[in-house]
Amino acid sequence: MSVDDIFRRIAERSLSSNIFNDREVLRPDYIPNELPHRDEQISKVSSILAPIFRGERPSNVFIYGLTGTGKTAVVKYVLIKFEEYTSRFGKSSKYSYINCRYDDTTYRVLARLADSVGVRIPFTGLSTSEVFRRIISALDSLGVPLVVILDEVDSLVKKCGDELLYRLTRVNEELRKGKVTIVGITNDVNFIEGLDPRVKSSLGEEEVVFPPYDAVQLEDILSRRAIRAFKPGVLDDGVISLCASIAAKEHGDARRALDMLRVAGEIAEREGVCKVTKEHVLSARMEIEKDRVAEVIKTLPLHSKLVLLSLTIGGESRTTGDVYNVYRELCRYLNVDPVTQRRISDIVSELDMVGIINAKVVSRGRYGKTRLIKLNTDLDTLIRVLKEEERFEGIIKNFRSR
Ligand SMILES: Nc1ncnc2c1ncn2[C@@H]1O[C@H](COP(=O)(O)OP(=O)(O)O)[C@@H](O)[C@H]1O
Numbered sequence: 001m002s003v004d005d006i007f008r009r010i011a012e013r014s015l016s017s018n019i020f021n022d023r024e025v026l027r028p029d030y031i032p033n034e035l036p037h038r039d040e041q042i043s044k045v046s047s048i049l050a051p052i053f054r055g056e057r058p059s060n061v062f063i064y065g066l067t068g069t070g071k072t073a074v075v076k077y078v079l080i081k082f083e084e085y086t087s088r089f090g091k092s093s094k095y096s097y098i099n100c101r102y103d104d105t106t107y108r109v110l111a112r113l114a115d116s117v118g119v120r121i122p123f124t125g126l127s128t129s130e131v132f133r134r135i136i137s138a139l140d141s142l143g144v145p146l147v148v149i150l151d152e153v154d155s156l157v158k159k160c161g162d163e164l165l166y167r168l169t170r171v172n173e174e175l176r177k178g179k180v181t182i183v184g185i186t187n188d189v190n191f192i193e194g195l196d197p198r199v200k201s202s203l204g205e206e207e208v209v210f211p212p213y214d215a216v217q218l219e220d221i222l223s224r225r226a227i228r229a230f231k232p233g234v235l236d237d238g239v240i241s242l243c244a245s246i247a248a249k250e251h252g253d254a255r256r257a258l259d260m261l262r263v264a265g266e267i268a269e270r271e272g273v274c275k276v277t278k279e280h281v282l283s284a285r286m287e288i289e290k291d292r293v294a295e296v297i298k299t300l301p302l303h304s305k306l307v308l309l310s311l312t313i314g315g316e317s318r319t320t321g322d323v324y325n326v327y328r329e330l331c332r333y334l335n336v337d338p339v340t341q342r343r344i345s346d347i348v349s350e351l352d353m354v355g356i357i358n359a360k361v362v363s364r365g366r367y368g369k370t371r372l373i374k375l376n377t378d379l380d381t382l383i384r385v386l387k388e389e390e391r392f393e394g395i396i397k398n399f400r401s402r
């Protein structure tokens, strides 16, 4: 979190707001105490885990659905209940929730697992099989069932392969007393197809699917959270249904819908008014889109950034050849080796695919075909993001003013 974020959050919280009653209720990591339209998934996940109360090993589960369909919220909600009941009925069991987007290496996942069974391991230095051995002996001496939740497990597999998953699904064969259940969660519906068939069948002992929400469901979800989040009467008519219908068009993502509602409230607050209107929602949508684009640009590799920079210099639209000439000039300026025009042409296609630029094939008569390339993103946002990188400052100052 940046210093701005930290100060802004605290400062905002200390101001008494005209708009918000409790804005935390709209944050993505808040777990509400009700999850409407997810009864089926909640009861399915709980019945899969329930055998723990008889001391049996629950089946492994594979949970999938697009982002913002409530997978993380449902699983965490069930885990809270699970803990409540295990302690109420004096059952001992453990669980370990790991988000593989943050802990995205085999070693870090294992370190987390070790931690949850009370084994401290150093940050680095041990081999994975040694860490495994220690986890297994801890599980055997604890003798309790362990549920391992691997959220966004595709991040781990994309980075490190499915070796760890394979070992985890086989770990029960090595245990004398403990029992391990794996709950794998993913936003990437195609991911499971690429897995080792043995991992696939073992992880998929049970499956729970999270379909996207429709506009009516999103409206219901938002309304219930809004009651706690906003002061009474601040939301204009149609604000919630507008957030819901925009998010429903973009694959039914509840996170997007909640973000839009929260940002709309923040914009109204900044303006010092005491009503959130549909115009605020539309501005919120644009603000969020800019953030998304900024995030994408930030993580691009160097040569893709240089292509974008080339497009900020000179005329409105140009051919791959034009872009390549400017690009080479920038490379010379930065003292980096340029890649081939062929590769630049691929980069142009990639940027076109994520929607940051627009590349249109046009015919040039007997000269054949070429692509006309245009920026398809807010220029100020693009410059602001690229400026954050020190080595681009000179380019932005010297080349753009020509
Ligand atoms: N049925 C629901 N009721 C209330 N809030 C929900 C519901 N489904 C999702 N949310 C909220 O939407 C956001 C995204 O949900 P999340 O569980 O993180 O999605 P996923 O893990 O599928 O990407 C979270 O803030 C979550 O609390």
Ligand SMILES: [Mg+2]
Residues within 6 Å of the ligand: 071, 072, 073, 151
């Ligand atoms: Mg999630």
